Amino acid sequence: EVQLVESGGGLVQPGRSLRLSCAASGFTFDDYAMHWVRQVPGEGLEWVSGISWSSSNIGYADSVKGRFTISRDNAKNSLYVQMNSLRAEDTALYYCVKGNHYDNTGYLDAFDIWGQGTMVTVSS
Amino acid sequence: DIQMTQSPSSLSASVGDRVTITCRASQGISNYLAWYQQKPGKVPKLLIYAASTLQSGVPSRFSGSGSGTDFTLTISSLQPEDVATYYCQKYNSALTFGGGTKVEIK
Numbered sequence: 001e002v003q004l005v006e007s008g009g010g011l012v013q014p015g016r017s018l019r020l021s022c023a024a025s026g027f028t029f030d031d032y033a034m035h036w037v038r039q040v041p042g043e044g045l046e047w048v049s050g051i052s053w054s055s056s057n058i059g060y061a062d063s064v065k066g067r068f069t070i071s072r073d074n075a076k077n078s079l080y081v082q083m084n085s086l087r088a089e090d091t092a093l094y095y096c097v098k099g100n101h102y103d104n105t106g107y108l109d110a111f112d113i114w115g116q117g118t119m120v121t122v123s124s
Numbered sequence: 125d126i127q128m129t130q131s132p133s134s135l136s137a138s139v140g141d142r143v144t145i146t147c148r149a150s151q152g153i154s155n156y157l158a159w160y161q162q163k164p165g166k167v168p169k170l171l172i173y174a175a176s177t178l179q180s181g182v183p184s185r186f187s188g189s190g191s192g193t194d195f196t197l198t199i200s201s202l203q204p205e206d207v208a209t210y211y212c213q214k215y216n217s218a219l220t221f222g223g224g225t226k227v228e229i230k
Contacts, residue, residue: 035219044211044221044222044223044224045160045162045168045211045213045221045224046221047213047218047219047220047221050219059218059219061218062125095167095168100158100170100173100179108156108215108216108217108219109215110158110170110173110174110213110215111158111160111168111170111213112170112179114167114168114169115167116167117167
């Protein structure tokens with residue numbers, strides 16, 4: 001069964017840091033781009049960041065550029081995002097998401113598998 | 125940045141009705157468009173990619189069309205299990221979602 005399991009969310013003060021992790025299983029992890037997408041409960045979807053299978057292509061939403069860093073460890077079938085200088089507006093449910101196309105050399109893709117998400121709350 | 129505008133933001137239709145949701149890009153995006161369905165309390169599900177390619181396992185009552193700036197998602201015969209919010213997403217450059225369309229049963 002294809003599965004993505006996020007962890008690392010929680011309550012954090014503004015200006016502090018948090019690292020989210022995503023454990024992937026059920027597919028060949030290093031064949032696909034991976035992404036983080038967030039959603040404020042009751043609101044719409046916002047793409048946060050994406051990384052190609054080789055980590056050679058990486059992209060960020062303008063809202064997180066310079067503060068968030070995405071990375072992956074193909075040997076551990078894991079995706080990460082380091083979130084620094086957190087703001088109240090970063091409060092959301094963060095989903096780990098798999099790119100749809102096999103061997104996409106970039107990260108631009110539709111998303112076919114979503115984790116259940118991990119909640120990040122930034123508040124003092 | 126290319127903006128994605130969905131309309132309507134919500135709709136109510138009867139079971140069996142044909143439902144159409146539109147998504148307009150502020151600039152041309154070729155066919156780099158996907159549609160997702162998010163049921164209440166659930167994670168989003170990919171319905172269509174490349175504007176018109178049905179994802180495996182998605183019922184054939186769902187279809188997508190369009191290219192360039194104007195796209196549509198059509199549900200040919202609305203079913204109770206189709207109650208959800210539907211999002212379009214472009215993926216030709218920056219990945220951007222539309223604002224969503226909430227579909228309810230009348």
